[in-house]
Amino acid sequence: MASKWLQRTVVLPPHKRGCHLVTSQILRDIEADLSSIKCGLAHFFLQHTSASLTVNENYDSDVQEDVETFLNKTVPEGRAAPWKHTMEGPDDMPAHIKSSMFGCSVTIPITDGRLNLGTWQGIWLCEHRDRGGARKVVVTMNGA
Numbered sequence: 001m002a003s004k005w006l007q008r009t010v011v012l013p014p015h016k017r018g019c020h021l022v023t024s025q026i027l028r029d030i031e032a033d034l035s036s037i038k039c040g041l042a043h044f045f046l047q048h049t050s051a052s053l054t055v056n057e058n059y060d061s062d063v064q065e066d067v068e069t070f071l072n073k074t075v076p077e078g079r080a081a082p083w084k085h086t087m088e089g090p091d092d093m094p095a096h097i098k099s100s101m102f103g104c105s106v107t108i109p110i111t112d113g114r115l116n117l118g119t120w121q122g123i124w125l126c127e128h129r130d131r132g133g134a135r136k137v138v139v140t141m142n143g144a
Contacts, residue, residue: 001144003040006033012135015127017091019056019064023122027115030139035113040143042115045105047136050095050129052102058122071098071128095128102126110143 010029012022026044027034034042046053057063075094077083083093106123109116117123125135 001038003142003144004037006036006141008033008139010137010139012125012137014131014133015125015135017127017130017132018068019054019124019126021058021061021064021122022125023058023115023117026123026137026139030141033141034110034115037110037141037143038112040110040141041107042110043105043107043140043142044123045138045140046125047138048104048132049099050092051132051135052099052104052126052128053106053137054102054124054126055106055108055117055121056124057120058117059120064124067126071101071126075101089130091128091130095132098126098128110141 008030010026012025030042044053056067075097077090077094081090081094085093085096108123127135
């Protein structure tokens with residue numbers, strides 16, 4: 001069976017600041033293409049510099065809140081913060097740093113037409129802005 005490449009752009013609606021489980025939202029948009037791949041990889045690329053993607057806990061929302069608490073304590077904002085880039089507000093530069101900490105992409109194996117995530121794993125959108133807006137994720141799938 002020949003290998004194929006498929007690509008879709010998923011638009012996630014605006015989320016409030018914090019870490020959000022978005023696996024089901026993404027799967028709705030890629031399910032038909034994903035189901036056609038028996039063995040392969042799915043690469044998820046977030047086209048933004050003030051949000052991030054990661055794979056983490058999909059069950060206990062306390063983990064999402066704890067990660068957000070960690071990020072806010074690690075990367076301060078406000079008048080006491082040392083950042084020079086403040087053109088888009090006090091949450092802008094901290095958002096860029098947080099995005100770089102987690103990154104803007106994840107790659108997940110595809111097995112039998114499904115994402116091969118662990119039992120307790122899901123895809124998170126980490127929104128680092130107070131008003132980040134809709135976010136675009138380019139999903140590129142390759143496999144046979």
